[in-house]
Amino acid sequence: MDKKRILITGTRKGIGAFLASYYADRGFQVIGCSRGEPEWEVEGYRHFSLDVSDERRVVEMFAVIREEYGGLDILVNNAGVASMNHILLTPCTTVRKILDTNVTGTFLFCREAAKLMQRGEFGRIVNFATVATPLKLEGEAIYAASKAAVVSLTEVLARELAPFGITVNAVGPTPVKTDLIRSVPKEKMDALLERQAIRRFGQMEDISNVIDFFIKPESNFITGQVIYLGGV
Amino acid sequence: MAADSRITNALFSAIDELNDIRPQDQQLEKSLDTVLFGQDGKLDSIGLVSFIVAAEQKIAQETGRSITLADERAMSQKNSPFRTVGTLADYCSILLAEGE
Ligand SMILES: NC(=O)c1ccc[n+]([C@@H]2O[C@H](COP(=O)([O-])OP(=O)(O)OC[C@H]3O[C@@H](n4cnc5c(N)ncnc54)[C@H](OP(=O)(O)O)[C@@H]3O)[C@@H](O)[C@H]2O)c1
Numbered sequence: 001m002d003k004k005r006i007l008i009t010g011t012r013k014g015i016g017a018f019l020a021s022y023y024a025d026r027g028f029q030v031i032g033c034s035r036g037e038p039e040w041e042v043e044g045y046r047h048f049s050l051d052v053s054d055e056r057r058v059v060e061m062f063a064v065i066r067e068e069y070g071g072l073d074i075l076v077n078n079a080g081v082a083s084m085n086h087i088l089l090t091p092c093t094t095v096r097k098i099l100d101t102n103v104t105g106t107f108l109f110c111r112e113a114a115k116l117m118q119r120g121e122f123g124r125i126v127n128f129a130t131v132a133t134p135l136k137l138e139g140e141a142i143y144a145a146s147k148a149a150v151v152s153l154t155e156v157l158a159r160e161l162a163p164f165g166i167t168v169n170a171v172g173p174t175p176v177k178t179d180l181i182r183s184v185p186k187e188k189m190d191a192l193l194e195r196q197a198i199r200r201f202g203q204m205e206d207i208s209n210v211i212d213f214f215i216k217p218e219s220n221f222i223t224g225q226v227i228y229l230g231g232v
Numbered sequence: 233m234a235a236d237s238r239i240t241n242a243l244f245s246a247i248d249e250l251n252d253i254r255p256q257d258q259q260l261e262k263s264l265d266t267v268l269f270g271q272d273g274k275l276d277s278i279g280l281v282s283f284i285v286a287a288e289q290k291i292a293q294e295t296g297r298s299i300t301l302a303d304e305r306a307m308s309q310k311n312s313p314f315r316t317v318g319t320l321a322d323y324c325s326i327l328l329a330e331g332e
Contacts, residue, residue: 059298063292066289115285118282163278
């Protein structure tokens with residue numbers, strides 16, 4: 001096989017934007033998506049503007065990938081939203097939005113990607129968890145619950161997709177300085193870092209390092225695992 | 233029911249696709265009588281999943297319509313639509329007719 005084809009969701013900004021250029025720089029064919037258009041440009045990158053929970057648009061995008069790329073090797077389910085709020089102040093619309101993006105979106109991309117990957121009898125799926133789940137972070141109940149669902153999906157899909165040569169794992173970042181955590185007050189953030197074994201913010205490279213490990217051909221015996229950063 | 237030729241074409245090209253990755257002694261015959269699943273079926277459950285995925289995709293290509301073959305309804309039928317290529321073709325016709 002020549003260049004590996006990697007699909008990354010949520011590439012307009014934040015961790016997804018970093019990963020898109022990281023893998024394009026390393027010679028991958030990178031396909032990305034987010035609701036908005038990215039403001040950056042990288043050679044070897046193709047963008048689709050869509051909401052990851054919009055089944056019709058997602059299926060259409062995969063049909064284009066099948067036609068034009070002939071398949072897919074790697075999926076990175078990075079798109080995600082969070083909302084910091086006490087449960088007593090959390091509206092149902094927020095709950096639905098978080099579940100749609102984080103859970104339905106992840107599910108939909110796993111399903112469609114696995115359809116393409118099973119034909120090549122090779123595939124790597126990397127989902128995004130968070131330390132908010134094991135740390136039982138107050139104020140992040142729905143976000144943490146949505147990512148707990150992603151962990152469950154990862155574990156079960158690892159088994160369902162193993163016969164097709166597809167591995168499914170997840171990376172669980174600690175706080176990384178992106179818009180996602182911009183509204184979290186400093187005291188909360190400091191208290192959170194205190195609970196890590198290694199007390200610092202995560203860097204983009206900490207995340208790509210874990211993804212690099214999961215997607216290596218040699219990692220074909222690693223599936224259904226979640227690697228949390230920072231020793232959480 | 234006389235199977236629509238677009239459906240038969242789609243199911244046969246799904247068989248081609250599956251045969252590409254199956255060992256020589258496990259090739260499926262392109263016939264409406266080929267037993268897919270169940271007693272004397274040629275496919276195990278994982279093979280059936282791959283076949284359904286390929287069939288859905290080929291039907292979308294042939295007809296421009298997307299159908300979901302393995303929904304709760306298909307699973308709860310007394311006579312499984314996945315028994316033979318012919319029963320599956322009939323089931324596809326029903327689904328396509330309903331969507332019209
Ligand atoms: N940053 C952290 O501290 C941290 C910690 C743990 C886990 N994570 C996880 O890391 C992942 C990336 O987070 P981030 O920090 O990079 O967040 P971010 O800076 O807020 O970026 C989120 C990205 O996802 C896209 N997106 C959001 N909703 C979408 C939808 N419904 N459909 C398509 N794209 C959508 C956004 O683009 P559009 O707005 O254009 O759609 C954007 O590109 C998330 O899964 C998050 O849960 C982050």
